[in-house]
Amino acid sequence: MPQTILLLDDEPDNIVLMEQTLQRKMRDVSTISFVSPREALAWCAGNEPDLCLIDYRMPEMSGIEFMAQVRQNPRFYGIPIVMITGVAPEDVRPAALIGGATEFLSKPINPVEMVARCRNLLMLRQTLRDQRRQARRLGGEVSEAVRGIALREQEIIIGRLVRFSEARDEETGSHMRRMAFLSELIAREIGESREFCDMLLLAAPMHDIGKVGIPDRILLKPGSLDPVEWEIMKTHASIGFDVLKDSDSALLKMGAEIARSHHEKFDGQGYPQALCGESIPLVGRIVAVADVFDALVNERPYKPAWAPGDAFDFLRRERTKHFDPACVDALLKRISEVMDIENEFSEHQLPDDGSASRSSLREVSSR
Ligand SMILES: [Fe+2]
Ligand SMILES: [Fe+2]
Secondary structure, X not given: OOEEEEEEOOOHHHHHHHHHHHHHXXXXXXXXXXXXXXXXXXXXXXXXXXXXXXXXXXXXXXXXXXXXXXXXXXXXXOOOEEEXXXXXXXXXXXXXXXXXXXEEEEOOOOHHHHHHHHHHHHHHHHHHHHHXXXXXXXXXXXXXXXXXXXXXXXXXXXXXXXXXXXXXOOOOHHHHHHHHHHHHHHHHHOOOOXXXXXXXXXXXXXXXXXXXXXXXXXXXXXXXXXXXXXXXXXXXXXXXXXXXXXXXXXXXXXXXXXXXXXXXXXXXXXOOOOOOHHHOOHXXXXXXXXXXXXXXXXXXXXXXXXXXXXXXXXXXXXXXXXXXXXXXXXXXXXXXXXXXXXXXXXXXXXXXXXOOOHHHHHXXXXX
């Protein structure tokens, strides 16, 4: 289902510019636009966008007043709002932040910056919605503790993500969702608590957050990286850890641990710390299996999608080498649920033969 971005600006020219940029650069996004805050409020009474871009200075009502009104609706609690400011931002920011703004964009709007911010905020919004949907699908209520965390920390997570809003990873939101659900599935199968599994579902998508610190020329390079580029690429694990580690939040602490440990290997050949066996945090061992499996069975710019059977064989071969055998076994025990997750959030049809290129293995299992 496409995500909806609400645009509110009294200048029709600005609306047109934002609409054109978003439609050109972001697939699966629809826009609903208003030049009148009152009309936008009327629409918001019966509808729920996934993200709002709101002009600060409008004759009918300021962006801050608009935000105050719309935030009174509990359904708008977790919806990110970007405030667009033409005046000196320092004058506006404190009031806007108190009023509930998630992030700012300055006029004249830089299209690259706008798209990057929208992408991050929409990814986060989708992840949190999926988490709730998954909890319902499992037939139970997400535990009280985690529901509290999800609500309280939603804004914190958004803030952390957008601080690095020039993120330009090729990874898709669908990959994040699939690998999160696969991680949660493994955790359940190995007998982790409900609370741990719920938190892992929210924290797993943070695994590559450190890639925002990797230059475009490396992150987006098609094909192989040279040795120097690899060393730079590998720093994304510790960058992600540094970004998240200082929080008091248990969820972000788990995210930090995942970011740092998801490229460790069970035999000690991984990075950044070359940890071995159970000295690798459990969340890192779980996410490694989920992340690599999902990358294998889906197409990437540098490799075709593997047949699922080949990917399962790869996991079997890498038991005790790349992966914790218990985590591999857990995933292999639940193959039909794994394929349900892959199909439910698929981008491309999985191939039904074994035609995938083996030469791409190093790429996918290392990045
Ligand atoms: Fe990674
Ligand atoms: Fe990933």
